[in-house]
Amino acid sequence: MKNTVISVKNLVKKFGSFTANDNLNFEVYEGEIFGFLGANGAGKTTALRILSGLSSPTSGEVIVAGYNAKKDPEKIKKNIGYMCQKFSLYNDLNIRENIMLYGGIYGMSKSLIEKRTEDLLEKLNFQEYGDRMISDLPLGLKQKLAFSVAVFHEPKIVFLDEPTGGVDPVTRRQFWEMIYETADRGITVFVTTHYMDEAEYCDRISIMSDGKIVALDTPAELKRQYNAESVEEVFVKIARPVNNQPHPPAPSSGGEVKTTYD
């Protein structure tokens, strides 16, 4: 029996009268690479924020790394890693300083941080770059480093929010190999992407549309079910919005306004 590390039951998230997540149910297992797909505005970011302890569900039960998202969001945060394309590392700190900062935030001891830093730089062949500012690194290196930093404290789960935008095919493959290696170590990888060829790399994928999960299975099984050559074809068949509406107006309350926008 596979260990469940994320369990979502009847998750509903509302912003005023707008339902961003409409009764989601799914489980993610230990060491799995789980792809979380959906059109812009389908509700992925809202769900991701709840799973990572940044936002609380309106109703339903969400258990991540053994903790309840409503009661113990802080404990969830300690047991997960998070990386997104837009912001992950501090540009005006060098590589070592960034690692030191993140290790410290997660409460790692100085000696452990120092030891793992050297291991990491060696593994990435980055020794010569250790004192370089992040702003001086090419995008591909930044992304590899950001991923390594996100799993530096050996979390149970790492969330990747559109991690590979804009990188070349070689770097993208190296990135996916790092994901494989991480999953092989037993860390669960939960990844969102707009690029359906990337979805093919995942063990299982879910597809969201209008706040609901409309498909969840292995890429191979979904292609078989929908008689499609690629996940892209499956996606276009089932994720096409009913109408061509823009997003509903942003709710005016508080800091969660952005969560309805992917």
Next chain:
Amino acid sequence: MQKAIESSGIGKKFRETEALKDISFSVNESEIFGFVGPDGAGKTTLFRIITTLLLPDEGKMKVLGMDCKTGFKELRKNIGYMPGRFSLYQDLSVEENLNFYATVFGTTVKENYDLISDIYSHIEPFKKRLAGKLSGGMKQKLALSCALIHKPGLLVLDEPTTGVDAVSRAEFWEMLKKLRKYNITIIVSTPYMDEAMRCDRVALIQEGHLLSTDQPEKIREGFSRKLFSIKAPEKYKLILALRKYPDTITAYPFGDSVHVTFNNDKFENSIYEYLGNQGINNAVITETKAGIEDRFLELMDGGTKAQRHNGEKV
């Protein structure tokens, strides 16, 4: 046939960095011409030269029959440019943005409405909404409408689909195809290989060099070896095992499989035993057709920056 763009020997340096090196190519009228390459390859620099926003250090660039250096005033009236970042006025409404761009180019929305009607009709119901409040796909449609409203001879799209979902991306490409009948030449950049297949011709660009320029199908056919697809449940172990296998030349993860090339373009049956010894018992090996991405990986292979920075053996 008149060329929409003729680039010969274009070079551009920023201090020590050579952003573009000896770039020569031509684009035919009414063609959809794609530039495919990674972030930092030089796509945007090239587009800025084509749109007369930047002067090259070397070479000659002619666009719509005019020299980019001497003819820039006339040229700017005939180019529609959609930069990579959303560049419209977020605090103007949809309608106000469109009117503004029409006015700047000395025309009216009414005059060229037929050109944008297909695209604009999707967002017209929301014309009073502020541009900043639109979704990603809608912003993109508005930006395209604004870039087209003066009926340019050349439309320049810099990574127009980054961050846009697969459904909206497919719609966007359908729209571009429809513009062909208005004799508009389109150049478009993208980091994504699937979009390259939708262009009439494609230039692969990396580190300021053009690697190859051809029809996407021809580029794909340029793959020099037999390609094999190997599947097994233990993907990571499989990649590592294949890299260590003596006859392997390259092994890349590719979706749910690993794409592999072997010495002499064939594999021996003993490979199954080898994989079995590595704990991989249910490997399935089939010959497969190389895609444009396989070809791009092959072209990029060897001595590139991406390779030098690679921690693993590739």
